[in-house]
Amino acid sequence: MTSPLPEARRLWEELAGLTGRFPPRDGATVVVAAASRLCPPGWIGAVTLGGTALVTAPDARTAARVREALRGRPAEAAVDAALYAGRLSVTEVLGPATLAYASPEGFRPASAAAAAAVEHVPAGHPSLRALERAAGPDDAGEAALDDITSPAFVLREDGEPVAAAGYRLWPRRTAHLSVLTAPAARGRGLARTVASAAVAHALAADLLPQWRARPPASRRVAAALGFEELGAQLSLRPGEERSA
Template sequence: MSIDPLLVRARGLWEDLARVPVSFAPPGGANVVVSPESGLCPAGWAGVVVLGGSAIVTAPSEGAAGIVRDALGKLQVQAVTDGAWDGTLIQEALPVSRMLGPATLAYASPAGFRPVGSDAPAVERLPAAHPDLRSLDQAAGQEDAGEAALDEITSPAFVVRAQGRVVSAAGYQTWPRGTAHISVLTAPEARGRGLARVTASAAVSHALAVGLLPQWRARPAASRRVAAALGFRELGFQLSIEIEIAETGAGPLDETRHLLR
């Protein structure tokens, strides 16, 4: 049976980000490894990524890994990969202090991408460090700006203006394995007009033109709808778990930004 090439590329990215040798388990399974430097989660936390019905899990220590493996042994593994990490089951099975996510992971292929039409509002290209983007961050507020992380994009920014002011912007940060992690932000007063789709379409077009894999990570339903409209396919989710054990060494956490670092 052939394997979805989009899924193969997405899994390769997260296997690299685990920063220790690991591969996704067979369907319905989860492989747990110790990786104190994991890029799946904040330092000192356990990171979970489920793609295509199987999972990888990184833990900061052998003790934490043992706790996770014991929890997996008590749960139906298929339930875990279907989303039990998202609900009360995992909180009952693990000594969870805090959770971040889950955030849906979606990807776009050149064949599946659905760009906006030619009748869409005009899109302007700006340098990633342009001050008008910081003004948009301020207008959107700390939480939404932190979630979008436009200040971290490595691509140009693609923006729509209203009365001379940037009211929507998108771009991407280049991640390992030729991945373009998409960022989108729209000012509160300009939402509901399809502008996120317009600017994101320009950013995704740019990423695909240079051979990158566009990745859309989202928690809000509205963001997931934009991704779906552009042809992104949801392949799984990411979740970070702080387990109640000593010596995590983790410092204060900005939860709006740190779904992955």
């Protein structure tokens, strides 16, 4: 089975601005990259993949503090927000979220019967907005169906959308998945059904499906579809610099 790890690393190196590479062995590379897309502007962004880490900082002083915090630590420590507390003032944290990837060989699709019920609609379709209203702003924001560039794959009950999935095309032909289920319809396998349709669509286009998740339920859906967790992502907003 072809591992998605090398291509996943190349993706995140490109998002870092091509200013740094994952180290060849366990450990972390810390680089200054003000335009890094590993995190919001001005933040620290950390990604671990396959036992190595790549971290971007907005300036040299912050990068130096990050290196001090990570010195002698395993790569996985780069996505431990608590580790930075002794070296940096952190005012906001996003994550950590796991990063999982699916290969054509490892993909485990939903049953043909379940897939037959999935409706394909264009991105931005009104049914997606209706589902987002039902899910509430927090879950809708996490799913980010507004951002998809693929068709949306939707399940309905009594004419109302209860689950939907799609993906946004990222650099290096990566399909970043978005999945959302109405609260009253959760726990019934609907997320797996719509996500399966989105993943199948991505693989048919020779894309690399990527699943980023924090909630355990979302990670379970990804695992059921054959996604392999290869690492994690963390973003930190640094505050005023602390004295040494």
